[in-house]
Amino acid sequence: MTVLPFSAVLPEDASDGPEDSPLRSVSTAVAVLDCFTAEPELGATKVAARLGIAKSTACRMLAALAAGGLLEKAGSGRYRLGLRLFEYGQLAVDRLLLREVAMPFLGELRETVRETVQLGVAVGTDVLYLERLETAGAGLRFRTDYHRNPAHSSSIGRVLAASDPSLTAAILERGLERRTPFTVVDPLRWRRTLVQTREQGYATCRDEYDQGWSSIAAPILTGVTGRRRAVAAVSVVGATSRMLGPRKPAVVQGVRRAADRITVALERASS
Amino acid sequence: MTVLPFSAVLPEDASDGPEDSPLRSVSTAVAVLDCFTAEPELGATKVAARLGIAKSTACRMLAALAAGGLLEKAGSGRYRLGLRLFEYGQLAVDRLLLREVAMPFLGELRETVRETVQLGVAVGTDVLYLERLETAGAGLRFRTDYHRNPAHSSSIGRVLAASDPSLTAAILERGLERRTPFTVVDPLRWRRTLVQTREQGYATCRDEYDQGWSSIAAPILTGVTGRRRAVAAVSVVGATSRMLGPRKPAVVQGVRRAADRITVALERASS
DNA sequence: TCGGGGCGTTCCGACGTCCGGAACGGCAGC
């Protein structure tokens, strides 16, 4: 089992670029799948328009993907992502040593802080959440319907960027999109948050993604001493008043402790 | 949002049959993906051998899928399932009304019984677990590294088959594979468990999949009265002594109550 | 240190599969 897949950074997004790789039909099939990230249900016409291919081609693609279970046919000729993708996805993360090792510590952290706990990695310039443990008794429930965030407005993203110059560059090149009035969109100020993150050993994110919600993250490190890099990060997210008020020191300590213990456990397990 | 994808039954497995659908390369690409359900890591040679295609073809397929993020390249030319599949999979289940509606009730059920709680649907002749809520204080932890079971040796599968003759037939046609000395492999006896399930309104499964572990399941129904069908099922799984001993009535009541409430909530939400 | 085997990758020509346009059939709305 491997700690993490290779493409932790820049897995070549290729949102609309002309796929120049071989196996054109396979490439377009993947592009067809990608259409369903934005829209939950799509028909042949819309897919064809979005990809600039013939309607008949789109129709064949949809049918072929549905035959393989990657898509499923809804009633009126529309399609949606299939459950087989859920299976594959579960297999993919189950085989990640990182997740397996981190899980018990995430559970403990949730018990300690009684807030939502997350485990995230970088995928391109986004943060992908491999795990999210919710807690019942944390007042309002945190939104659970996303699994990917722009890295710049996330405490996990900040932690990951702080130890990875190429990720930092990629994020800045993509641009710091404003989500709330509090999102840090000035490159210089954003870079300063990274410096602070390195000094403190943890990152915070106050109201920058969803107003009223803040998070604190700490890095899970790998590599030899002196050249350590964050492969992932642990974060706690909750209402801003609970995160950055009087409880902040306790939360910070909990997050850092969990991340450090996962780091150690990961080293032992991958040896 | 839709309650459940269409292919709740028989999404055409086609494990090794000669794909007669168009888009041959897409079909083989899907077949390549399928190879990774059994093995976590594969190279071009093994994929080619398993599918009976040329090594060069397999290599191109792997490269194309990796370019799309569905696979990721491990160090030495080997590949594994990519994190993008995890994303797609999460999207697929997030868009299921069933899961969204069921979640709070599953959480409550876990608090009540303090055991692992599952939500499952039928996929072919297997049960696919859409959600599994573990509990910290339940003694030994239940194995968490699978998301798909043969339906015949699962209480959820029994509940689903009990209200679906075509699923029953498909399961029997595939054959009742023995997993433990307690697995019901006699078709007649197995049919009787379905009858009992219908009479009781819930199903049990004692030591049939993993010795020492048993489960109790109740159906989530849909459709008009008189012609109701189980689209999914809730189950509680734990050590056999805790499941089928003195606590059994309490567990049964809890499971049935949760399933009934999800049924009602689903009707209201999809109207 | 050297040689061999295994593996992933690349190259090439011939084959055949896939693309795009147009026509068909079903559905919903006006």
Add this chain to the structure above:
DNA sequence: GCTGCCGTTCCGGACGTCGGAACGCCCCGA
């Protein structure tokens, strides 16, 4: 009932794709 929209099917021509063989690499054993 008509009309527009959409998913699906059919067809011929173009070009992407397949399989075999050769290459380079790494690992293993001598």
